Amino acid sequence: MSFRLLVFLSCTCLVLNTMAFMTITPVLPILFTEWVLTETEAGLLGGAFFVGYVTSVPILVTLTDRIMPKRIYVFSGIIGATSCFGFAYLAQDLWTGVIFRMLTGVGVAGTYMPALKALVDSLEEPERSRASSYYTSVYAVGTAVSILSAGYVTEYWGWESAFIVAGVGICIALVIGMVALPAGKITRRTQSQIADFKRVFNNRPVMINITSYFGHLWEVFSNRVWIVTFLVFAEASQPGSFIISTTWLATLVALIGVPAAMYCGELASRHGREPVIRASMILAVIVGVAVAFTTSAPLWVIATLALAYGMTSYSDTGTINTGTVVAAEQEVRGATMAVHASVGFAGGVLGSLAIGATLQATGGKESADAWTTAFLVMAMGSAFGFIIRWWFGRKQKA
Secondary structure (H helix, E strand, O other), rough: HHHHHHHHHHHHHHHHOOOOOOOOOHHHHHHHOOOOHHHHHHHHHHHHHHHHHHHHHHHHHHHHOOOOOOHHHHHHHHHHHHHHHHHHHOOOHHHHHHHHHEEEHHHHHOOHHHHHHHHHOOOOOOOOHHHHHHHHOOHHHHHHHHHHHHHHHHHOOHHHHOOOOHHHHHHHHHHHHHHHOOOOOOOOOOHHHHHHHHHHHOOHHHHHHHHHHHHHHHHHHHHHHHHHHHHHHHOOOOOOOOOHHHHHOOOOOOOHHHHHHHHHHHHHHOOOOOHHHHHHHHHHHHHHHHHHHHOOHHHHHHHHHHHHHHHHHOOOOHHHHHHHHHOOOOOHHHHHHHHOOOOOOHHHHHHHHHHHHHHHHHHHOOHHHHHHHHHHHHHHHHHHHHHHHHHHHHHHHH
16 A cells, blocks of 8 residues: 555544544533533533543553554444444433543544554654654544534534434444554563553653643643633624634634644754744744633634634644654554653643633633633643743753
């Protein structure tokens, strides 16, 4: 199979597998009323996916050093599809919803990074870096498709149908993956998984990258979870409406980061990853602060800045992920990717919860001042990532 076709099919599987990723985003405003949720409870429901992801990824992705990644992919895809159908037919309150969203996180944990490992194991440099950058950048396409499909299906057929559609998408990805995805490679040795993790934690360049990834996903995923709720508030709080629906606008916020991430990947190959990542993080902080102080601005300003924030906050995703893949030791690449994903998605969990708690503590989701504080908390993610890279990168050079 040609390199282009392999990457295309792998990316297609990623998009389909992540159709359930942000299904909760356009549904959340409805569940606020239907399940009588507080802002903090909504943050928990929005972050439950990441809890499932974080708790399972160290096991599932590390196992790819010992079990063929493709087998883990298939097993996890079945869990992901089942969780979507379960949410559609059985979820009826906060805690049943949280359980099924956690299982969705398990499903994505076992398809996203294991598929990436299977892909990069079958390639050599420079194709390995290029494939990794494209694959991880396309994650935002899956996010956008998830928001768009869930928004429109919910509007016409109800929120339960949105989760059914996501489950069908995962089933299609299972079929494509079983046919087209490389089996991957395993390492035949007796070293324990604990020893694998020790080697990862002792790899300083990798850990600097991973720690900054925590801040990156704090910002990106809290934005993804809460963006529709914010746009609904903004539109309801003043006369008129956005030129396009809030669903389409939220989709574009998620999607606009893809070309930015790919462009940053190309810049990184020419000028080095570190300056590109740091510049992207600085820009994200600036735009995030601008969004925070314009929550009562005219709708065209809010829409423009929301798109700019979606672009700048996501622009370094592929470059950060590629940095970890390239710096990882080959024998423990699976363990390295497990730590990378686990720490990063922990940022997604805490970021989503932090935004919900901030809103509840500062006036609620109907308060412009509360949203100002929430977006400042959100922008702390890139600020944290930049500080980590600058401070420890400086010590590393010394």
